[in-house]
Amino acid sequence: MSKHVVATVTEIPPGERKLVSIRGRQIAVFNLGGEFFGLFNRCPHQGGPMCEGILTGLIESGDPGEYRYTRKGEILRCPWHGWEFDVRTGQSVCDPSRVTIRSYPAEVADGQRVVDGEYVAETVSVTVEEHYVIVDM
Numbered sequence: 378m379s380k381h382v383v384a385t386v387t388e389i390p391p392g393e394r395k396l397v398s399i400r401g402r403q404i405a406v407f408n409l410g411g412e413f414f415g416l417f418n419r420c421p422h423q424g425g426p427m428c429e430g431i432l433t434g435l436i437e438s439g440d441p442g443e444y445r446y447t448r449k450g451e452i453l454r455c456p457w458h459g460w461e462f463d464v465r466t467g468q469s470v471c472d473p474s475r476v477t478i479r480s481y482p483a484e485v486a487d488g489q490r491v492v493d494g495e496y497v498a499e500t501v502s503v504t505v506e507e508h509y510v511i512v513d514m
Contacts (some may be wrong), residue, residue, distance in 0.1 A: 378510070380511050380513050381399050381511065381512050382444075382509050382511055383395070383397040383399070383404075383406055383507075383509075383510055383511065384397070384406065384509065384510045385507045385508065385509050385510070386448075386485055386507065386508040386509065386510060387507065388510075389406060389407075389408040389510060390408060390467035391408050391409070391411060392408065392410075392432065392450055393407075393408055394406060394407045394408070394428055394432075396418060396428040397512070399487050399512060402417065403417070403418035403419070403428070404416065404417060404418060404481055404512060405417075405418045405508070406483060406510060406512060407432075407453075407464050408510075409450060409451055409464060409465070410415040410450075412465075413438060413463050413483035413484065413485060413510050414445065414464050414480065414483055415435050415480060415481030415482070415483045415512045416453070416462070416464065416467055416478050416479070416480055416481070417467075417476045417478050417479040417480075417481075418420070418456065419478070420460055420478070421456075421476055421477070421478060422451045422455065422457075422458055422459075423457060423458065423459075424459050425455040425456055425457035426456065427455060427462070427478060428454060429456045430454045430455050431454050432450045432451070432452065432453055432455045432464070432474065433445055433449075433450070433452050433453075433454055433461070434445075434446050434449040434451065434452055435447050435470070436447045439489040451463065451464050452464065452470060457495075460476075462477075462478050466480060467479060467480035468472055469475075474478060481512050481513060482509050482512070483510060483511065483512050483513070484509060484510075484513070485508050485509070485511070486508065486509055486511050487508055488508060488509060490506055500503075
């Protein structure tokens, strides 16, 4: 896998997402409360653009008549037909063992690490001012 700098942390606020292209693949990068996750931007059902889907949660019940709303903002709904997926894992809400969206590890790296690390193509004088979101592909 290779690492790609795709955005600064401030470019993707909590609860938001950014569509990026890495080696010809469109990846939707999500910020869930400061944690970043990458998902392939194509629904496995009929290819809907997942980056355009809404983030929602789950309604769960332990007993009849008792309901609670959980995982707010962690479930991504396909904009075409409503298939739902866990942003953290890419797994389908309805059939997690069989249906998934490809997920890509994402991390936040300090600017100095990006400058000193494996992401540098050439050496130039650089100052570090921000943190960056990095997708591992």
